Amino acid sequence: AIQMTQSPSSLSASVGDRVTITCRASQGIRNDLGWYQQKPGKAPKLLIFAASNLKRGVPSRFSGSGSGTDFTLTISSLQPEDFATYYCLQDYNYPYTFGQGTKLEIK
Amino acid sequence: EVQLVESGGRLVQPGRSLRLSCAASGFTFGDYAIHWVRQAPGKGLEWVSGISWNSGSIGYADSVKGRFTISRDNAKNSLYLQMNSLRAEDTAFYYCAKGPKYSSGYYYLDYWGQGTLVTVSS
Numbered sequence: 313a314i315q316m317t318q319s320p321s322s323l324s325a326s327v328g329d330r331v332t333i334t335c336r337a338s339q340g341i342r343n344d345l346g347w348y349q350q351k352p353g354k355a356p357k358l359l360i361f362a363a364s365n366l367k368r369g370v371p372s373r374f375s376g377s378g379s380g381t382d383f384t385l386t387i388s389s390l391q392p393e394d395f396a397t398y399y400c401l402q403d404y405n406y407p408y409t410f411g412q413g414t415k416l417e418i419k
Numbered sequence: 420e421v422q423l424v425e426s427g428g429r430l431v432q433p434g435r436s437l438r439l440s441c442a443a444s445g446f447t448f449g450d451y452a453i454h455w456v457r458q459a460p461g462k463g464l465e466w467v468s469g470i471s472w473n474s475g476s477i478g479y480a481d482s483v484k485g486r487f488t489i490s491r492d493n494a495k496n497s498l499y500l501q502m503n504s505l506r507a508e509d510t511a512f513y514y515c516a517k518g519p520k521y522s523s524g525y526y527y528l529d530y531w532g533q534g535t536l537v538t539v540s541s
């Protein structure tokens with residue numbers, strides 16, 4: 313199975329900050345990667361698919377990039393509602409695999 | 420409005436079986452891939468299994484292969500997960516999640532249910 317290494321595992325930041333979360337795949341996955349946001353007690357929500365495509369309705373401050381093995385989620389200007397846990401998911405082949413998650417906390 | 424409602428989660432003893440269901444509405448169920456994802460309390464997400472629109476492509480996580488079986492009934496707009504030989508480490512919230520349409524060139528899980536809790540304990 314493809315391993316997804318996500319970093320950092322936690323991140324402390326302030327409203328208005330620019331933050332970056334990375335995921336590295338153990339082998340090339342083209343651009344078959346999505347980013348998900350999860351808030352406590354809630355189901356995850358899709359933010360970005362195919363590495364850089366923003367899901368309709370997701371604010372444009374979220375962006376994704378990368379291809380092959382290295383991927384990045386960037387939030388350009390943190391808003392209070394963005395404090396959550398973020399996961400990457402490789403959907404290149406079965407079994408799909410998630411990164412370990414990044415908990416984004418308020419500084 | 421897309422809705423996915425999981426059911427069937429409960430307390431079950433190790434080694435026993437359980438069947439989860441996911442009832443879908445608000446979209447043409449038979450046109451879309453569907454997945455199961457689980458999350459142990461306080462832990463990260465783990466993809467469990469996925470099934471294509473026509474059941475022609477099915478995948479499982481290594482941790483459940485040979486014990487869990489995914490299936491769907493497009494006439495009933497329903498997804499199932501048959502879980503056998505349950506272990507304590509299968510304890511988790513189980514979510515069903517909608518994948519892309521069969522004609523899509525993309526892959527993703529764009530709508531999720533609220534989950535059902537499976538607890539494996541004696």
